[in-house]
Amino acid sequence: MSLKANWSYPTAIRFGAGRIAEIGEACAAAGIKKPLLVTDKGLANLPITASTLDLIAAAGLGRAIFSDVDPNPTEHNVAAGVKVYRDGGHDGVIAFGGGSGLDLAKMVAFMAGQTRPLWDFEDIGDWWTRADASVIAPIVAVPTTAGTGSEVGRASVITNSETHEKKIIFHPLILPKVVICDPELTVGMPPMITAGTGMDAFAHCLEAYCSPHYHPMSQGIALEGMRLVKDYLPRAFADGTDIEARGQMMSAAAMGATAFQKGLGAIHAISHPIGAWHHTHHGTTNAVVMQPVLLFNRPAVEDRLEMAARYLGIEGGFQGFYDFVGELNAGLKIPANLTELGVKDPDIDALVASALQDPSVGGNPVEMTVENTTALLKACF
Structure with missing residues (x-):
């Protein structure tokens, strides 16, 4: 049985070994021309990340990375990522990694255009409607672990560094536009x-x-x-x-x-x-x-x-x-x-x-x- 398929539930998923090669096409499908790849410190210097950045550059999309992400990402990581995103003039995010990298990347795409503070969008009642939906950047997600499933989620878990509480930030539009599930990326x-x-x-x-x-x-x-x-x-x-x-x-x-x-x-x-x-x-x-x-x-x-x-x-x-x-x-x-x-x-x-x-x-x-x-x-x- 071939483990290769395209799914549109709950979002567009390109599933199968070797499909990281389609990262350029995935960005085009999401309308991204100048992506910021967001990952965690542990992955930043690994070969799978370097080869993915090579593929992004070869597709004419530049070569930008942000990796200052803690294992339990905080509002400080979000702020640092948003600054890099804005300073670089990016128009979308490639979320690359495990749960922490994916969650942080989704928040960078979400917060880059917002004017209210992060905690205003906690998953309480209809707080998500406070966000300006028109400025949420598109996301392409590439998981490198098999656990959180954050690549198909509409929320991120961010730790409040002052209260030591994990907060859930929710918005329907932080569901990635395209996901690449390539099991070869999890081999290491x-x-x-x-x-x-x-x-x-x-x-x-x-x-x-x-x-x-x-x-x-x-x-x-x-x-x-x-x-x-x-x-x-x-x-x-x-x-x-x-x-x-x-x-x-x-x-x-x-x-x-x-x-x-x-x-x-x-x-x-x-x-x-x-x-x-x-x-x-x-x-x-x-x-x-x-x-x-x-x-x-x-x-x-x-x-x-x-x-x-x-x-x-x-x-x-x-x-x-x-x-x-x-x-x-x-x-x-x-x-x-x-x-x-x-x-x-x-x-x-x-x-x-x-x-x-x-x-x-x-x-x-x-x-x-x-x-x-x-x-x-x-x-x-």
């Missing part, structure tokens, strides 16, 4: 990052599937996304050059981000403040807290996860699904708890308060309170 991912990003995709699918909100399209996508992770993440972890496994994991990542329009839950509500305060890897943190959250939500999701287990070929209903998650984590060498992950001297009360403010709370199947969230967080250590 170290096993640890393959595991963490892959479990991020699984967490997106799992939480969307369990969310009580009504969205049957997302429900179906989430279920198949979980199956792809189950079948292909161990293969990608064991052999980073397995292009079929890499491709299927890229699909799972995009599916997770498409599915979580239905909602996220306690996994993300806990993971966001831990990442903001303790600078842990987001996907790995999701994996670490996944089993405690499953137990927390068991009364509300037992029947639903029994159905999922049947589809995934897992015996034993809810308990079988729970055990499978533990075995998957162990096989991927995920730390057993937050203590092993390196979270030292946590301020439980502050983390709980932050978790209960997180937008993901509303999608959890069990209502989260100070009391039960405190118990849940303590169970993660």
Whole structure:
């Protein structure tokens, strides 16, 4: 079976090995003549980035890069990127990298023409309508990991450096115009990052599937996304050059981000403040807290996860699904708890308060309170 296709859902996606060669055509399709490639510090000097810049230059689109992006990008990174974008007279952004690079790139394209401060556009009510939609720059997204699915998302997660809170900035027009999903770009991912990003995709699918909100399209996508992770993440972890496994994991990542329009839950509500305060890897943190959250939500999701287990070929209903998650984590060498992950001297009360403010709370199947969230967080250590 050839893993190559063009999709127009949820946006235009050019999927397949070697398709980074179409970056010039993708920019033309998005109406970009002078792009700024935005990526993170770790990717900036890697061969895949240099060769992509060569392709952009060969297409007559210049050779501009911004890479001052932290692992949990902040408003300061956004401001620095916007300055480079404006000073360079750019007319669009190529978002290149993992979740942090993609999220930051989308915010550069979004904020380059705005006059209001970033936090005015937080994903609260209809705050997104405050933005001047006519000056949002077009985006071409090129993921180099298989996890966040930010390449098909209409939001970015940015950390407020003063309050240590992760904030979600939303606007429909930061959905990239064109996406290139080339699994060859993920071959160099170290096993640890393959595991963490892959479990991020699984967490997106799992939480969307369990969310009580009504969205049957997302429900179906989430279920198949979980199956792809189950079948292909161990293969990608064991052999980073397995292009079929890499491709299927890229699909799972995009599916997770498409599915979580239905909602996220306690996994993300806990993971966001831990990442903001303790600078842990987001996907790995999701994996670490996944089993405690499953137990927390068991009364509300037992029947639903029994159905999922049947589809995934897992015996034993809810308990079988729970055990499978533990075995998957162990096989991927995920730390057993937050203590092993390196979270030292946590301020439980502050983390709980932050978790209960997180937008993901509303999608959890069990209502989260100070009391039960405190118990849940303590169970993660």
